[in-house]
Amino acid sequence: xxxxxxxxxxxxxxxxxxxxxxxxxxxxxxxxxxxxxxACAEGCHACQDACPTGAIALDRxxxxxxxxxxxxxxxxxxxxxxxxxxxxxLAARGRDDLVQRPGVPPRLxxxxxxxxxxxxxxxxxxxxxxxxxxxGCEVDVNVLGTLAWDLGRFGIQFVASPRHADGLxxxxxxxxxxxxxxxxxxxxxxxxKIVIAVGACAISGGPYLHQAEQLGxxxxxxxxxxxxxxxxxxxxxxxxxxxxxxxxxxxLP
Amino acid sequence: MSESLFATLGNGRALPLAxxxxxxxxxxxxxxxxxxxxxxxxxxxxxxxxxxxxxVLAEDPAGxxxxxxxxxxxxxxxxxxxQCPQAHLFERELAEQFGIVPEGHPWFKPVRFHPSxxxxxxxxGRTGPIEPGVLDFYEVKGEEVHEVAVGPVHAGVIEPGHFRxxxxxxxxxxxxxxxxxxxxxxxxxxxxxxxxxxxxxxETACGDSSIAHAWAYCQALEGLAGMTVPPRAQRVRGVAxxxxxxxxxxxxxxxxxxxxxxxxxASFCGRIRGDWLNLTAEVCGSRLGRDWLRPxxxxxxxxxxxxxxxxxxxxxxxxxxxxxxxxxxxAASVLNRFEAAGAVDPxxxxxxxxxxxxxxxxxxxxxxxxxxxxxxxxxxxxxxxxGESGNVHSRAWVRWMELGESHRFLRAGLESLAWxxxxxxxxxxxxxxxxxxxxxxxxWRGEVLHLAITxxxxxxxxxxxxxxxxxxxxxxxxxxxxxxxxxFPLCNKSFNLSYCGHDL
Numbered sequence: 151x152x153x154x155x156x157x158x159x160x161x162x163x164x165x166x167x168x169x170x171x172x173x174x175x176x177x178x179x180x181x182x183x184x185x186x187x188x189a190c191a192e193g194c195h196a197c198q199d200a201c202p203t204g205a206i207a208l209d210r211x212x213x214x215x216x217x218x219x220x221x222x223x224x225x226x227x228x229x230x231x232x233x234x235x236x237x238x239x240l241a242a243r244g245r246d247d248l249v250q251r252p253g254v255p256p257r258l259x260x261x262x263x264x265x266x267x268x269x270x271x272x273x274x275x276x277x278x279x280x281x282x283x284x285x286g287c288e289v290d291v292n293v294l295g296t297l298a299w300d301l302g303r304f305g306i307q308f309v310a311s312p313r314h315a316d317g318l319x320x321x322x323x324x325x326x327x328x329x330x331x332x333x334x335x336x337x338x339x340x341x342x343k344i345v346i347a348v349g350a351c352a353i354s355g356g357p358y359l360h361q362a363e364q365l366g367x368x369x370x371x372x373x374x375x376x377x378x379x380x381x382x383x384x385x386x387x388x389x390x391x392x393x394x395x396x397x398x399x400x401x402l403p
Numbered sequence: 404m405s406e407s408l409f410a411t412l413g414n415g416r417a418l419p420l421a422x423x424x425x426x427x428x429x430x431x432x433x434x435x436x437x438x439x440x441x442x443x444x445x446x447x448x449x450x451x452x453x454x455x456x457x458x459v460l461a462e463d464p465a466g467x468x469x470x471x472x473x474x475x476x477x478x479x480x481x482x483x484x485x486q487c488p489q490a491h492l493f494e495r496e497l498a499e500q501f502g503i504v505p506e507g508h509p510w511f512k513p514v515r516f517h518p519s520x521x522x523x524x525x526x527x528g529r530t531g532p533i534e535p536g537v538l539d540f541y542e543v544k545g546e547e548v549h550e551v552a553v554g555p556v557h558a559g560v561i562e563p564g565h566f567r568x569x570x571x572x573x574x575x576x577x578x579x580x581x582x583x584x585x586x587x588x589x590x591x592x593x594x595x596x597x598x599x600x601x602x603x604x605x606e607t608a609c610g611d612s613s614i615a616h617a618w619a620y621c622q623a624l625e626g627l628a629g630m631t632v633p634p635r636a637q638r639v640r641g642v643a644x645x646x647x648x649x650x651x652x653x654x655x656x657x658x659x660x661x662x663x664x665x666x667x668x669a670s671f672c673g674r675i676r677g678d679w680l681n682l683t684a685e686v687c688g689s690r691l692g693r694d695w696l697r698p699x700x701x702x703x704x705x706x707x708x709x710x711x712x713x714x715x716x717x718x719x720x721x722x723x724x725x726x727x728x729x730x731x732x733x734a735a736s737v738l739n740r741f742e743a744a745g746a747v748d749p750x751x752x753x754x755x756x757x758x759x760x761x762x763x764x765x766x767x768x769x770x771x772x773x774x775x776x777x778x779x780x781x782x783x784x785x786x787x788x789x790g791e792s793g794n795v796h797s798r799a800w801v802r803w804m805e806l807g808e809s810h811r812f813l814r815a816g817l818e819s820l821a822w823x824x825x826x827x828x829x830x831x832x833x834x835x836x837x838x839x840x841x842x843x844x845x846x847w848r849g850e851v852l853h854l855a856i857t858x859x860x861x862x863x864x865x866x867x868x869x870x871x872x873x874x875x876x877x878x879x880x881x882x883x884x885x886x887x888x889x890x891f892p893l894c895n896k897s898f899n900l901s902y903c904g905h906d907l
Contacts, residue, residue, distance in 0.1 A: 153729075153730060153733055154667050154730060157667060157671070157726050157727065157730055158667065160726055161671050161723060161726065161727065164674055176681065176684045176685045176688060177685075178684075178685070178686070178687060178688035178703065179684065179688045180688045180689070200599075202599040202600045202603060203600070218603060218693075219689075219693075220603070220693070220694050221694065222599075278559075278560045279556055279563075280560070280561065280562045280563055280585075281563070281584075282584075282585055282586075282587045282903075283585070283587070283607075283610070283903065284606075284607035284608070284609060284610030284611075284613075284903050285562055285609065285610045285611055285901065285902070285903050286607065286610030286611070286613070286691050286693075287610075288560050288561070288562065289610065289611055289690075289691065290690065291560055292560040293673075293676075293677055295560075295673075296670075296673035296674050296676075296677065297670050297673060297674055298673070298674040298677055308559075308560060310558035310559065311558065322585070323587060325584065325585060325586055325587050326517075327515075327516055327517075327535035327583055327584045327585075327586055328535075328555070328563060328584050328585075330535075331555050331556050331563065331584070335556055357600050357603040357604060357607055358587045358588070358592070358604075360592070360600075361587055361588040361591075361592055362588065363517060363586055363587050363588035363591075364587050364588075382693065383610070383691065385690070
């Protein structure tokens with residue numbers, strides 16, 4: 151017993167202060183990609199050619215829902231116009247809000263409407279469904295339950311049954327083999343309910359977007375999505391930021 | 404003796420297909436059956452669209468790999484499984500992929516529930532839609548025998564899979580595991596490559612083993628391109644792989660503690676695992692090591708000043724890990740639960756060809772880092788850590804001992820990198836045509852195997868991935884025999900196998 155107490159003392163209190171203070175993310179963390187206002191070279195489409203998921207269009211619009219944050223585009227840019235910032239805030243409510251257009255400020259996720267907020271605002275129970283993918287998003291969703299993040303302090307909790315849940319978190323591109331299970335789980339959640347798509351796979355099919363074995367994410371499987379959290383996988387801060395925005399607890403700044 | 408029939412090759416070294424002898428079916432079967440009887444291990448058995456069968460045998464103590472092939476006249480052949488249980492899942496897999504029937508297979512069922520890759524040739528003669536998890540499960544009959552079905556969606560943040568228990572009261576007579584829900588077509592996507600997404604597909608074959616799979620992919624391509632990766636880049640890859648191991652072993656030990664209700668270690672390790680992942684993020688920006696490696700070398704370098712900074716953080720993470728994990732071994736209640744659960748018979752463990760942590764926990768002395776040494780492990784060896792009893796305790800203990808080895812390797816690696824001059828990076832040359840390369844990496848779960856075969860244009864004609872989970876899921880089913888069903892979570896966690904790595 152004394153050993154346990156000593157360890158407890160040595161390990162200390164380690165729950166992070168976020169969202170009261172901004173996280174110290176690693177220097178090489180790849181957050182929101184950005185085009186500099188500076189012009190691209192005439193007729194250059196190096197970034198589009200380099201992007202393995204076709205997330206960049208000719209008009210320099212960039213689809214965060216497809217982006218794998220692999221930086222192939224920035225590496226290919228001869229002018230150094232495109233770079234990845236350290237901004238971890240990426241979640242959006244609408245699929246189209248994930249498409250960044252030059253000169254248009256990003257539209258981050260807004261809170262649930264008042265009626266839903268009254269029901270879910272102070273206690274949100276979520277059922278996580280892993281539907282294809284690589285288990286990477288699950289790893290970074292799971293970590294929110296550890297004591298460093300302590301998701302429970304925000305009234306959010308992962309539950310074991312869809313019947314106990316207010317909504318679903320879906321990870322993975324929804325494989326053909328998971329389509330029925332995802333649909334049944336969704337149907338088993340009582341109304342009103344919300345759906346959160348975590349990771350490039352659940353938003354667009356991610357790295358598997360060309361594969362016939364999958365349906366192109368939650369929306370592709372016919373499940374309406376209320377919150378999109380991009381990344382491959384999203385950093386836990388990005389996921390938490392999205393969840394808190396949905397509940398109207400806009401983190402700093 | 405069979406040895407002369409298969410071609411000998413080295414880990415990550417390509418061989419022209421012409422030098423891999425095309426055997427008759429009888430020779431091919433005998434080579435595998437005799438080889439496995441004499442202590443070799445069937446590391447891979449696969450087919451292609453042209454009805455070729457390929458096999459890779461590993462003679463681990465001698466550090467030898469052998470490859471052989473045969474061409475079938477028709478999509479059927481006498482199954483190897485009755486004489487060689489290690490072929491069991493491989494034969495089901497090649498049947499499902501190419502419609503080739505291993506006749507006389509005793510457990511002939513689909514693996515991943517997808518249509519055959521060859522149109523109009525289905526091993527089960529199916530023509531309609533294929534429903535996942537719908538199959539002829541093994542059934543125990545009798546009074547008071549009952550069946551428990553779990554999944555595909557589980558009661559946690561876990562991947563999907565279906566488990567069918569045949570129980571008598573609390574005791575499990577038999578467990579059958581049906582997977583395939585995560586199947587997203589990775590091997591098929593890699594055909595004809597390398598494509599722009601191919602490295603991503605390797606990294607995400609099993610997302611918590613991104614480094615192991617990315618390295619195996621890079622090593623296969625480098626072998627086919629006849630390229631030698633400079634030693635400093637190899638050392639950095641070693642650091643990446645051991646950080647991945649340390650993070651996952653720490654997480655597993657914490658989760659095992661949680662499953663027996665020992666909360667101090669469970670809580671501490673949940674956080675410390677993140678500290679290990681954050682060391683990886685410090686180098687490549689991603690906690691799971693995405694985009695760290697690339698064929699030919701590294702995408703993200705571990706420069707000298709970063710290495711110096713990491714040494715300090717490594718020591719802090721290691722001190723916290725040691726403090727948290729050592730509590731386990733002093734708690735009688737934990738040891739009691741660990742020792743009483745999930746023993747795999749050591750003879751069966753060899754017969755079914757377990758790899759990685761569960762194999763070493765059963766006293767099987769194998770580790771790719773030593774037996775088929777690659778990259779930095781040739782000059783900076785690690786010592787495989789062995790258990791004896793093959794139960795939950797052995798698997799936990801092996802993880803703990805391996806954590807110590809990883810820490811030692813990381814410390815030495817980071818210290819040497821802190822003073823090493825950066826090397827010039829070279830692009831990957833073209834891949835050799837009509838060649839075969841076997842690439843092995845010891846990931847934290849065990850042996851990751853990638854088998855790459857190129858066609859006449861130097862593109863990947865067939866790419867086979869064998870995640871350690873593919874070998875080990877059946878081990879979990881055996882570990883459950885005679886156990887209480889309430890011990891399933893503990894046994895399962897002690898293996899902690901990958902669904903996506905199996906399903907691809």
